[in-house]
Amino acid sequence: MSLTRIAHSPYTLVVCEKPNAARRIAQALGTSSFKEISALEIVGRRGLPPVFSVVDRNNQHFVVCSALGHLYGLVDVNGNRSTYPVFDVKWMPILKKRNRKGPKTATRSVQIIKSIFLLSQKATRFVHACDYDQEGEVIGYNVLEYACKNKYESSLRAKFSTLTDEEIRNSFDNLLKPSKGLAGAGRSRHMIDFIYGVNLSRALTQSFKVSNDRKRYCNLSIGRVQGPTLAFVVDREMEIRQHVQEPYWNISGEFEKKGHIIKVHYYQQKISTLSEATSIVNACTNEDGKITGIENQKVTFKAPTPFNLGDLQKEAYRVFKFSPSYTLTIAEKLYIGALISYPRTSSQKLPASTNYKKIISGLSKILFLGGTSNNESTGSRGTYTNLAKSLLARDNLSPNDGSKTDPAHPAIYPTGEKPKGKLKAVEVKLFDLIIRRFLATFGDPAISGHTTVTILVKDNYVFRADGKKKIYEGWMYFYKPYNNRSDVETDLPELHEGDILRNVVIRMDKRFTQPPPRFNQVSLLEEMEREKIGTKATRSEVIETLFKRNYISSTSTHQRKNNGIGGIETTGVGFAIIQSMRKYMPSIVSTDLTRSMEKQLEHIESGKAKSSLVIGYAINKIKKAVVSFKEKETEIGRQITDAVISTQNKHQQRVLGNCPRCSKGVLKIIRSSITKKRFAGCSNYSSGGCKAIAPLPQKGSIETIDKTCALCRWPVVKTVFAGQAKHHWEFCINMQCPSKKQQQ
DNA sequence: GCAAGGTC
Numbered sequence: 001m002s003l004t005r006i007a008h009s010p011y012t013l014v015v016c017e018k019p020n021a022a023r024r025i026a027q028a029l030g031t032s033s034f035k036e037i038s039a040l041e042i043v044g045r046r047g048l049p050p051v052f053s054v055v056d057r058n059n060q061h062f063v064v065c066s067a068l069g070h071l072y073g074l075v076d077v078n079g080n081r082s083t084y085p086v087f088d089v090k091w092m093p094i095l096k097k098r099n100r101k102g103p104k105t106a107t108r109s110v111q112i113i114k115s116i117f118l119l120s121q122k123a124t125r126f127v128h129a130c131d132y133d134q135e136g137e138v139i140g141y142n143v144l145e146y147a148c149k150n151k152y153e154s155s156l157r158a159k160f161s162t163l164t165d166e167e168i169r170n171s172f173d174n175l176l177k178p179s180k181g182l183a184g185a186g187r188s189r190h191m192i193d194f195i196y197g198v199n200l201s202r203a204l205t206q207s208f209k210v211s212n213d214r215k216r217y218c219n220l221s222i223g224r225v226q227g228p229t230l231a232f233v234v235d236r237e238m239e240i241r242q243h244v245q246e247p248y249w250n251i252s253g254e255f256e257k258k259g260h261i262i263k264v265h266y267y268q269q270k271i272s273t274l275s276e277a278t279s280i281v282n283a284c285t286n287e288d289g290k291i292t293g294i295e296n297q298k299v300t301f302k303a304p305t306p307f308n309l310g311d312l313q314k315e316a317y318r319v320f321k322f323s324p325s326y327t328l329t330i331a332e333k334l335y336i337g338a339l340i341s342y343p344r345t346s347s348q349k350l351p352a353s354t355n356y357k358k359i360i361s362g363l364s365k366i367l368f369l370g371g372t373s374n375n376e377s378t379g380s381r382g383t384y385t386n387l388a389k390s391l392l393a394r395d396n397l398s399p400n401d402g403s404k405t406d407p408a409h410p411a412i413y414p415t416g417e418k419p420k421g422k423l424k425a426v427e428v429k430l431f432d433l434i435i436r437r438f439l440a441t442f443g444d445p446a447i448s449g450h451t452t453v454t455i456l457v458k459d460n461y462v463f464r465a466d467g468k469k470k471i472y473e474g475w476m477y478f479y480k481p482y483n484n485r486s487d488v489e490t491d492l493p494e495l496h497e498g499d500i501l502r503n504v505v506i507r508m509d510k511r512f513t514q515p516p517p518r519f520n521q522v523s524l525l526e527e528m529e530r531e532k533i534g535t536k537a538t539r540s541e542v543i544e545t546l547f548k549r550n551y552i553s554s555t556s557t558h559q560r561k562n563n564g565i566g567g568i569e570t571t572g573v574g575f576a577i578i579q580s581m582r583k584y585m586p587s588i589v590s591t592d593l594t595r596s597m598e599k600q601l602e603h604i605e606s607g608k609a610k611s612s613l614v615i616g617y618a619i620n621k622i623k624k625a626v627v628s629f630k631e632k633e634t635e636i637g638r639q640i641t642d643a644v645i646s647t648q649n650k651h652q653q654r655v656l657g658n659c660p661r662c663s664k665g666v667l668k669i670i671r672s673s674i675t676k677k678r679f680a681g682c683s684n685y686s687s688g689g690c691k692a693i694a695p696l697p698q699k700g701s702i703e704t705i706d707k708t709c710a711l712c713r714w715p716v717v718k719t720v721f722a723g724q725a726k727h728h729w730e731f732c733i734n735m736q737c738p739s740k741k742q743q744q
Numbered sequence: 745g746c747a748a749g750g751t752c
Contacts, residue, residue, distance in 0.1 A: 069750035197747030223747040
């Protein structure tokens, strides 16, 4: 341990939230002597956040250390997961891994805490320099209170919103008092979420256990964010089921001028009765039209805004069909590879201090060999060389910043670094999307011309024809493979007011009103954003949890409509959970809990309310709910149990689906007596000689999800690897499926 | 094998 090496002079210990921030802060503060000390020298362990020793402009000595997000979390003092209610909780170092056989092993958090403790021993002053938000305040509070031993009150707070040299130096020149209110509010938030979530989750799990005589186990959960999110899906499901289709009629037709066919539609989009529609069609059939108006409009589309995490997730879903959590996982890898900036941001703004030209010329050197299908690279030059050139030729570059901000991080942008190793195909895809989006934010507005022609038939019936033409490509040049608006131009011939058009045909189509579309992963995420539940970094995880618990599932292929692929529907379990919660703890499934909690926390923050009282109130409420829940335990359990068991049975069945080859048998999971490996084979093999066969992964559980591949009609199944339920994987079992060829 | 929130 070489604490002696840094402790020649008295120093201020600076506590940061994450290693990156520590490095930036040390760089900004330090003058010439910038020293990095490995954790190996402090606690004898590698792989922990580095510590920096710097001397600033005023010759003050700083030692900058870092947490790794939350190092402390709440634990149930009792520790028995099957008892509830539990109100006796305390803050403890987060222990993630434990040895299966032996005692708990010290984790990374414990090692970091130990190293910060040692550094704190010789510090004369403490600066809290975590992100300036509620969670950041808590992270620093816990480090200063527990690791540094009661130093929060005497510490000073560095307040900055971006990690630029200027802001950091400025914040250290103007250190504030710690925000006790903010820390109290944050810690209360943890407490309330724990008390509600853990107690109700245990209550649900227990009720299932007792009502099936403890034969089966099913992990059920609910919480302040899970509850309302599940309720969104359940309520939408109800709306869809209760929807009554109403018919309406659409009238369209074709006119002709000098051999050009012009498609027209009746000005009124929906005609509600058959008689009205018929009378219009009858009246207009074979009647020529006269142009009474031509309106030309120039429509401009501003460049897109820089990505924040939500925007990136939406776009990656739209163009690649990546689920939001998958996108975050890939983005994290790109971030760790130093290819993009920090992805968990809600900001749509790029800092003015960014050296755009440097990044862009860096990007122009990147070349994806056969990576993206859509580069316009020429010869051996980089994938983005041409795009970069056209931007670098400009005098000044300013991105089209959006309105959303983030206290801790700028929008997502590529760093301009070249990938060090070979990227996976999905990483290339997401990286390409981020690069092109970044380039496109500097582009000019795109302009297209829209023409609306009004056609009158028998002086009484109004039809319209629309034309669309690209006038100026602007930013779309950079974002080409991913442009949303259809590039299809609808051409109109040259037309003038007063022109007579020959009537070719007028027709009507019967349509029906549609129920609202099912949520997909992205629209559910958007709903959570709108209702302000969860955070940018956790929303997609919560959706994954609902899948993992079998509360929600992807709709079967044949049911896919409206919003296309990946609709989410609720399962029987999801229904049962929401029903029983609505009965016994209605606030947990509505967004009210979040709303009222936020209000209480604001009061704590401003000093108007005491956190102990707010938490006491929450405890009281949960106590009452738990009592009435326990009384009805068997009754609730029965409701949930039926749903759980039928879902479990469904998932455990060995039949994967109908055999697409012989259409008589079913594909079943079979274990080979020779190789002991499992595979899918047709039940019609011995009697009918059907040789349909497909390999299956040998590890993990295989679940049927009532889904058939859209391309080859073979069953689609889901595998979950033990302990990694988050990363379940759906695939068509047919090795010859065209979808597998497309992916190569 | 319980929440939600940080970060790797």
